[in-house]
Amino acid sequence: MAKKSEPKKLRITLVRSVIGNTEKHKATVRALGLHKINQSVVQEDSATLQGMLRKINHLVKVEEQVE
Structure with missing residues (x-):
């Protein structure tokens, strides 16, 4: 039987300020x-x-993300 593959993990880093962006971007x-x-x-x-x-x-x- 095939194993279920685990979903990939992503490391997300904020690198720029949200100042000056739209409210939708800030909320995201x-x-x-x-x-x-x-x-x-x-x-x-x-x-x-x-x-x-x-x-x-x-x-x-x-x-x-590397485990």
Whole structure:
């Protein structure tokens, strides 16, 4: 039987300030759990997360989490 593959984990780091961006961009950054510049969070990769990252790709750095 094939094993279920675990979803990839992504490390998301806020690298630019949200000052001067739209309210939607600020809300997206907060929804990811980011509050300060250079703060990182680890999230499971999903279609919803990909959409959020596409919206604020100019503010964050995304890396694949190595276990």
